[in-house]
Every structure is written in structure tokens, then in C-alpha cells.
Amino acid sequence: MSTPSHGGTSRRLPGRALLVTSLGVALATGSGVVACRSQPPDDFGPSVASVSTSPVPAPAATTATAAPAGVPVRDGTLPARAATETPPARLRIPALDLDVAVDAVGIDAATGDFAVPPSVSRVGWYRYGPGFSSPAGSIVVAGHVDSAAEGKGAFFRLGTLKAGDVVTLTGPGGKVREFTVAARKRYAKSAIPLDDYFARDGAPRLTLITCGGPFDPKTRHYRDNVVVTATVRG
Amino acid sequence: MRTLHLHRAAVVGAVTLIGLGAAATPAFAEADSKVSVVHGIPGQAVDVYVNGEKTIPDFQPGKVAGPLDLPAGQYDIVLTKPGDPIGSALLTVNDAEVPGGANLSLVAHLSADGKPVLTPFANDTGKLAAGKARLIVRHTAAAPAVDVRAGGQPVFEGVTNPKEGKADVDAGSVSADVVLAGTQTRVLGPADLDLKEGTATIVYAVGSAEGKTLDIVAQTIDGLHSAPGGVPSGNGGFADQGTPIAWYGAGAVGILLAMFGLTRLASRRR
Structure with a gap:
């Protein structure tokens, strides 16, 4: 249909049609760019299973397995009170200009969910799992990406962390433990392998969790969780 | 204080371990069972023999031994005073039934009327x-x-x-x-x-x-x-990076406009 004929009927300049065309092209291109740029960054790093099964500095050798031939025998005394994990006090992520207080939290009795601190400017350490100085397992810290009441949360930009970024935990007495980001994954909340992320064995690692993905304004929930796994530095 | 004295005479078959309560049924008895031994008889250390083999020597009251990994089967268990021959047992249980894949505690203790017995409990794991x-x-x-x-x-x-x-x-x-x-x-x-x-x-x-x-x-x-049931950590919606629907609309309008404009251009040249 578009056989070019230079002797065509050009009573009027094709200005309006050209304008419409270029406007249309601009709109289509612009929205395409927006759509592409708003795609979340791709996941990276090894799967949680392979992180957790990487070599462990054999901390599991409790007294029970010490004697190879004999049967281990223990005192039948009541378990000691003191055997709790060390809570981390602060979490620092220089790449995000983040330096945030860490609360020791457990389970929301009403829901059975992780009891993330309600304040978006604090993050919560899962006190039933491995702690600051645990030699094995996943130290889990979760924080709000945002809240309706308080706006952006401490972990708002968690999903922008890159491999090798440094994450620092501060324990009691100012002791510091450094980690580097090894993996970042996004899962639908219905599909996230929580058992792996909350494992109490395997290589020592720090697991940071927040929300992400599409937001449902009706239920006021995000569809996904964003999870960053950091391994012990050095 | 008078603790109960254990007679050297064997208390044979004080307990039969048949019918281990809620323990796994032997129908799928493939895996080993974990068996812990609990000493709850005051005042008398013992040697514990399993199938004639001294397994826990000088086992003191108030201690917990194990767990032993035992394949499903029947076991003879004998308690003697430390160092005594197996023939002069304090307590003997023959053919104790251990099912497969269970977690058991075998407890040496006193019965309600004060006799030493061995009772197996199935542990809910x-x-x-x-x-x-x-x-x-x-x-x-x-x-x-x-x-x-x-x-x-x-x-x-x-x-x-x-x-x-x-x-x-x-x-x-x-x-x-x-x-x-x-x-x-x-x-x-x-x-x-x-x-x-x-x-x-x-x-x-x-x-x-x-x-x-x-x-x-x-x-x-x-x-x-x-693991916890979930990690709910946001209800603001500020971090939704999805493309707002308006942008898709704009894209569609743009494509229509462009097509319309091109048709006009083309038809004018005819």
C-alpha cells in the first residue's frame, strides 16, 4: 500500500499525521522503557541448599559423639537456663548506608509468623535460631520493606544489594562479625523454602529477609519475599 | 535414709516390652530405632548388657545414656552390679521388642510398689x-x-x-x-x-x-x-516495582496513535 510516488497528491503538508505518528511512537517507547526498568533485578548466587551445605567447620561434634566406642552418657539434670543464643545488637550495610538496631524476636502467637518488629526503623533477629556467635546455621534477620503508617523501612533497598557487598553484625560488647553477600533471591511467599533459610545447621551464614514484588492494595500484602544470603567473610 | 536395696536375684521378665504403645508399627520397620537408657533407680550403679554384651558400664543413677542405634528386633537386656557376671543379674528382660524407626526411652525405675522394672516409652519426635x-x-x-x-x-x-x-x-x-x-x-x-x-x-x-x-x-x-509460617514484612506498597497499569495504557494508546498516523501518511501519498 505504501508505494512511494514522489508525484503524489500533497495538497497539505503531512505535518499532523507525522506529529501523531511520532507522538505515538514516543508514548509506546516511553512506556516500554518504564516497564523494562521497573522489572526487579535478577536473582543471583547459589541456591540456599548449596549455601547451607558448603563446608562447615565441624561444630556439630557435641560431647555425645565424642566417644566412638562407648555409649555417650549424660547427667539427667534439668537443662541449664543459660544455653541461649547470643543476640546481635546492630546490623550495618555500608552499601545501603544502613546502620540499624536489631531486636530479638520470636513468633507472632496469633499467626505463627516471624514477629518482625512493628517499627520500620528496627529489624528483628530470630531468637530461636542461630545467634551472633553461632558456629553453624542461618542467623536470620528480617525487617520491613515499608509500612503504611511509617513509610519506607530499614530494608527498603535490600533487593539492590550486589554480590560481595559487606554486611556487618555487631554483638554484645561491640564484637563484630563480617559477612559478604553471596546470593539474592525473590520468591512468592507461598514458595519460599523457609526450612532451608531457617536451618540451624550447615555453614554459618546470615540471612536477611524482607517483602517485595507486586503489592495487593486490598490485602495490603506483598506477594513475594526478598532474601539475601551472606556468608562469613574471610 | 534408706534406699531401696536391689536383690541380686534376677527379677526375670519384670516387664515385657511388647506393645510399645504409640511406637511406630513394625509394618514399615526398616530404619533403626534410637534408644536412650535412663537410670531412675536410686542408690545402685549398674552395668547394662544388651544381648549379652556390656553396653553401658558403671551406669550411675540419674544418668541418661544413648541414644543407641538399634535395628528392629528382639533384645535381651540385663542389669548387673558393676563388675558382676551377667549370671548374677539385678534385673533381666528377655525378648524386649524394639520396633523400627522409633525413638524410645528405656527406663530402669521403681514400680508403684517399689520393685525395680524396666519400662520402654515411645518418644514423640x-x-x-x-x-x-x-x-x-x-x-x-x-x-x-x-x-x-x-x-x-x-x-x-x-x-x-x-x-x-x-x-x-x-x-x-x-x-x-x-x-x-x-x-x-x-x-x-x-x-x-x-x-x-x-x-x-x-x-x-x-x-x-x-x-x-x-x-x-x-x-x-x-x-x-x-520454620515460622511466613515473614510478613511490609504493608505500605511503596516498594511495589511493578509497572503501573497507566503505563501499559499509555503504551497501547501510543501504538494506536502511531498506526493511525502512519495510515494517514500512507493514504495521503496514494
Whole structure:
């Protein structure tokens, strides 16, 4: 249909049609760019299973397995009170200009969910799992990406962390433990392998969790969780 | 104080271990069972023989041994005074049935009327919900029926030898005591129980009320934890990076406009 004929009927300049065309092209291109740029960054790093099964500095050798031939025998005394994990006090992520207080939290009795601190400017350490100085397992810290009441949360930009970024935990007495980001994954909340992320064995690692993905304004929930796994530095 | 004296004469077959309660049925008895041995008879250390082999030498009262990994089958268990020949047993149980894939505690204790017996208990090692701990209290003492109280409230009532009370409770510390059933007469405790999350804490009441040797022995089974149900960590919607629907609309309008404009251009050139 578009056989070019230079002797065509050009009573009027094709200005309006050209304008419409270029406007249309601009709109289509612009929205395409927006759509592409708003795609979340791709996941990276090894799967949680392979992180957790990487070599462990054999901390599991409790007294029970010490004697190879004999049967281990223990005192039948009541378990000691003191055997709790060390809570981390602060979490620092220089790449995000983040330096945030860490609360020791457990389970929301009403829901059975992780009891993330309600304040978006604090993050919560899962006190039933491995702690600051645990030699094995996943130290889990979760924080709000945002809240309706308080706006952006401490972990708002968690999903922008890159491999090798440094994450620092501060324990009691100012002791510091450094980690580097090894993996970042996004899962639908219905599909996230929580058992792996909350494992109490395997290589020592720090697991940071927040929300992400599409937001449902009706239920006021995000569809996904964003999870960053950091391994012990050095 | 007069502790109960164990006669050298064998108490043969004081207990048959048949019908291990809720233990796994032997129908799928492939895996080994974990068997812990609990010594709840006051005042007498023993050597424990399993199928004629000295397995736990000089086993002291109040101690917990194991777990042993035992394939499903029948076992002869003999308790002797330390160093004594197997022939002069304190307690002998023949053909004790161990099912496959179970977790058992084999408890040497006194019966309600003060005789040494060996009782197998099947341990509930089912996964606990996040934040929970399992409390199991076993009456293995020469004593009448008791109530077990936590924080002053009865949690297990009318427990008799050799029965247990069991509950999954919030992890944490609780003050517990044992009273004669239906009374306020305390026979044990109060003791602070630190119920660790993801762990079963098994408390045995042992000894003899008459002999004033009542005591407790504790055993724990860990690794029963589960992950939380979820990690809800945002309800603002500010971090939704999805493309707002308006942009898709704009894109569609743009494509239509462009097509319209091109058609006009083309038709004008005809």
C-alpha cells in the first residue's frame, strides 16, 4: 500500500499525521522503557541448599559423639537456663548506608509468623535460631520493606544489594562479625523454602529477609519475599 | 535414709516390652530405632548388657545414656552390679521388642510398689510449630498418682506409674512442681524448667516416696523445630516495582496513535 510516488497528491503538508505518528511512537517507547526498568533485578548466587551445605567447620561434634566406642552418657539434670543464643545488637550495610538496631524476636502467637518488629526503623533477629556467635546455621534477620503508617523501612533497598557487598553484625560488647553477600533471591511467599533459610545447621551464614514484588492494595500484602544470603567473610 | 536395696536375684521378665504403645508399627520397620537408657533407680550403679554384651558400664543413677542405634528386633537386656557376671543379674528382660524407626526411652525405675522394672516409652519426635516446646512428664517413681503443675496450675492430672503427660507449649521458662493427685501436698519441686524451642524436654519422676528418694531425671530431644509460617514484612506498597497499569495504557494508546498516523501518511501519498 505504501508505494512511494514522489508525484503524489500533497495538497497539505503531512505535518499532523507525522506529529501523531511520532507522538505515538514516543508514548509506546516511553512506556516500554518504564516497564523494562521497573522489572526487579535478577536473582543471583547459589541456591540456599548449596549455601547451607558448603563446608562447615565441624561444630556439630557435641560431647555425645565424642566417644566412638562407648555409649555417650549424660547427667539427667534439668537443662541449664543459660544455653541461649547470643543476640546481635546492630546490623550495618555500608552499601545501603544502613546502620540499624536489631531486636530479638520470636513468633507472632496469633499467626505463627516471624514477629518482625512493628517499627520500620528496627529489624528483628530470630531468637530461636542461630545467634551472633553461632558456629553453624542461618542467623536470620528480617525487617520491613515499608509500612503504611511509617513509610519506607530499614530494608527498603535490600533487593539492590550486589554480590560481595559487606554486611556487618555487631554483638554484645561491640564484637563484630563480617559477612559478604553471596546470593539474592525473590520468591512468592507461598514458595519460599523457609526450612532451608531457617536451618540451624550447615555453614554459618546470615540471612536477611524482607517483602517485595507486586503489592495487593486490598490485602495490603506483598506477594513475594526478598532474601539475601551472606556468608562469613574471610 | 534408706534406699531401696536391689536383690541380686534376677527379677526375670519384670516387664515385657511388647506393645510399645504409640511406637511406630513394625509394618514399615526398616530404619533403626534410637534408644536412650535412663537410670531412675536410686542408690545402685549398674552395668547394662544388651544381648549379652556390656553396653553401658558403671551406669550411675540419674544418668541418661544413648541414644543407641538399634535395628528392629528382639533384645535381651540385663542389669548387673558393676563388675558382676551377667549370671548374677539385678534385673533381666528377655525378648524386649524394639520396633523400627522409633525413638524410645528405656527406663530402669521403681514400680508403684517399689520393685525395680524396666519400662520402654515411645518418644514423640513429631515436628513442633515454630516457637513451641514439648513437655513430657513421666511417672516412674514408687509413689501414688500425682498432678503436675506449671505456674501453680495443674497441667497433667492423676498421672500414675508408669504413665506420662504430654503437651506442646510456648517455649520459655516455667516453674513446675508435682503434688499428690487432687491435693496441695507437694512431693517434688518447684523446679524451673527451661523449655527450649524446638526441643522435647522429658522429665522423669524417680525414686521412692516412702524411701524419701524422690527426684527428677531429665532427658531432651532437640532438632524438632520448624520454620515460622511466613515473614510478613511490609504493608505500605511503596516498594511495589511493578509497572503501573497507566503505563501499559499509555503504551497501547501510543501504538494506536502511531498506526493511525502512519495510515494517514500512507493514504495521503496514494
